Amino acid sequence: MTLSPDHRRRMVRTTASLVALAAIYEAIARSGFFPPALTPPLSVIAGTLYASFADGTMPLHALYTLQRVLIGGALAVAVGLPLGILMARFRPVEHFVMPLVSALMPIPSLAWVPVFILWFGLGDAVTIAIVFYAATFPMLLNTWTGVRSVNPLWLRAASAMGADERRLFWKVMVPAASPFIITGMRQAFLRAWIAVVGAEMLAASNWGLGWVIFDAKEFLNTDVMLVSLAVIGAIGLAFERLVFGSLERTTVLRWGMVRAAKG
Amino acid sequence: MSNIEIRDVSLFYDTPAGRVHAVDTVSFDIAPSEFVCIVGPSGCGKSTLLNIIAGFISPTAGQIRIDGKEVTGHGMDRGVVFQDFAQLFPWRTALGNVAFGLEMKGMAKVERETVALRQLALVKLEKFARSYPHHLSGGMQQRVAIARALAYNPAVLLMDEPFAALDALTRDDMQRLLADVWRETGKTVVYVTHNVAEAVYLADRVVVMTPHPGRLKSEISIALPRPRDPLSVTFLDYQKRLLGELGERAGQKNELEDTR
Numbered sequence: 001m002t003l004s005p006d007h008r009r010r011m012v013r014t015t016a017s018l019v020a021l022a023a024i025y026e027a028i029a030r031s032g033f034f035p036p037a038l039t040p041p042l043s044v045i046a047g048t049l050y051a052s053f054a055d056g057t058m059p060l061h062a063l064y065t066l067q068r069v070l071i072g073g074a075l076a077v078a079v080g081l082p083l084g085i086l087m088a089r090f091r092p093v094e095h096f097v098m099p100l101v102s103a104l105m106p107i108p109s110l111a112w113v114p115v116f117i118l119w120f121g122l123g124d125a126v127t128i129a130i131v132f133y134a135a136t137f138p139m140l141l142n143t144w145t146g147v148r149s150v151n152p153l154w155l156r157a158a159s160a161m162g163a164d165e166r167r168l169f170w171k172v173m174v175p176a177a178s179p180f181i182i183t184g185m186r187q188a189f190l191r192a193w194i195a196v197v198g199a200e201m202l203a204a205s206n207w208g209l210g211w212v213i214f215d216a217k218e219f220l221n222t223d224v225m226l227v228s229l230a231v232i233g234a235i236g237l238a239f240e241r242l243v244f245g246s247l248e249r250t251t252v253l254r255w256g257m258v259r260a261a262k263g
Numbered sequence: 264m265s266n267i268e269i270r271d272v273s274l275f276y277d278t279p280a281g282r283v284h285a286v287d288t289v290s291f292d293i294a295p296s297e298f299v300c301i302v303g304p305s306g307c308g309k310s311t312l313l314n315i316i317a318g319f320i321s322p323t324a325g326q327i328r329i330d331g332k333e334v335t336g337h338g339m340d341r342g343v344v345f346q347d348f349a350q351l352f353p354w355r356t357a358l359g360n361v362a363f364g365l366e367m368k369g370m371a372k373v374e375r376e377t378v379a380l381r382q383l384a385l386v387k388l389e390k391f392a393r394s395y396p397h398h399l400s401g402g403m404q405q406r407v408a409i410a411r412a413l414a415y416n417p418a419v420l421l422m423d424e425p426f427a428a429l430d431a432l433t434r435d436d437m438q439r440l441l442a443d444v445w446r447e448t449g450k451t452v453v454y455v456t457h458n459v460a461e462a463v464y465l466a467d468r469v470v471v472m473t474p475h476p477g478r479l480k481s482e483i484s485i486a487l488p489r490p491r492d493p494l495s496v497t498f499l500d501y502q503k504r505l506l507g508e509l510g511e512r513a514g515q516k517n518e519l520e521d522t523r
Contacts, residue, residue: 151349153345153347153349153350154350154352156319156343156345157345157352157411158352158363158367159337160319160337160341160342160343161339161342161363161367161411161415162338162339162364162367162368162415163367164367167367171363172352175352175354176352176354178354251354254395255354255395255397256395256396256397256398257354
């Protein structure tokens with residue numbers, strides 16, 4: 001793979017941040033302030049990381065969790081995006097949906113876990129439902145705001161050129177609201193991770209990163225817990241860079257609808 | 264090309280301060296391929312009238328007919344160019360913007376890109392076909408907007424102060440370009456402006472409107488050969504005449520600030 005100088009600089013900066021974080025952790029771990037069982041040094045964590053990847057368990061756990069996040073997140077986009085646009089376009093929809101959103105959104109998704117366990121049983125259905133619940137609201141509200149902030153001149157120009165409601169929807173409103181929609185996806189993804197780890201602790205049976213952390217606590221396996229956290233962080237970083245970052249670069253940044261971060 | 268009949272068109276709306284007569288019983292005709300400028304100070308209802316012709320607003324009374332057919336909403340027999348540069352879709356290239364109307368008509372991709380490229384050549388922007396609007400200057404963006412409004416071949420071109428936000432030098436270029444485009448395409452053009460020199464340069468006929476209520480005051484035909492020379496004596500005479508028409512409003516101060 002050939003890297004552009006820009007790309008390489010970005011990787012160097014990212015690595016520098018992560019190394020600094022690791023160094024701070026290592027300093028605390030070696031200070032002897034906490035017992036080594038609670039703050040194992042990086043060498044031990046690295047060993048556990050290697051072992052858990054070598055025997056294939058950690059990738060499998062990560063895959064389970066990722067699958068739940070992606071299915072729940074995809075459902076959230078599939079519901080939140082069209083519903084957000086419909087709310088912004090049609091007052092009756094807004095009047096009907098907004099009170100429901102206001103009442104349901106403040107309920108923490110984890111508070112639903114016991115209820116969902118009774119409804120769906122233990123396992124994938126609960127975790128996916130929880131992820132869906134957590135991710136739908138940011139998607140919905142951002143899309144709603146995005147469509148309401150669409151320049152009315154674009155709608156007027158498109159209508160004058162013969163666009164019907166369906167094509168106004170796909171060819172004008174979706175691209176016009178895309179800075180908000182991408183923000184909505186980012187926030188939905190974040191909420192999805194918060195929700196999935198919690199849901200797995202309570203409702204998953206034997207698979208998933210949240211379950212690993214919860215299970216490791218029982219045996220005081222701090223290294224396993226920290227490895228799971230690092231894996232979650234790594235997946236998050238990879239998604240930000242590879243999915244959201246490139247999505248932004250190929251759309252709203254390219255179109256001049258948002259500016260690149262300075263520096 | 265199409266003729267436009269404007270018959271007793273009024274637009275009233277009620278505010279807490281009472282009823283506002285934005286447009287009050289305005290009637291005039293526009294001949295096929297005629298270039299008509301509507302001139303007047305702000306608040307005279309010229310933009311409102313254009314929006315009624317475009318079908319974006321329904322008149323309170325009266326009607327507009329294009330080739331005998333009553334206007335009931337926007338339609339592809341009319342192309343519209345607005346003042347704001349932001350009218351272009353930022354997520355589409357210049358070519359994509361110009362091809363939008365053709366896409367709505369269901370034209371195949373290759374065909375509509377050929378047509379769109381030809382329209383861009385008409386406004387001398389074929390080299391920038393693949394550029395996004397945010398990489399184009401204000402004048403270029405307005406040229407793309409003109410190409411976009413012409414691309415699906417409407418009979419009527421409606422323009423609402425398209426060059427008002429441009430600097431004076433660019434505006435002169437744009438006026439020359441528009442005069443050429445009009446000569447080549449033979450569209451019926453309705454052009455709203457508050458700039459008297461612009462109206463004399465472009466129009467076959469100038470319709471003067473006055474505010475409160477928005478009424479048609481007079482119509483002046485510009486009998487000058489084209490291309491017109493803005494420094495000729497006859498050109499300046501027309502300009503003076505128009506300024507006179509606008510200034511006569513019951514001792515009110517002339518609100519025109521942009522007359523070159």
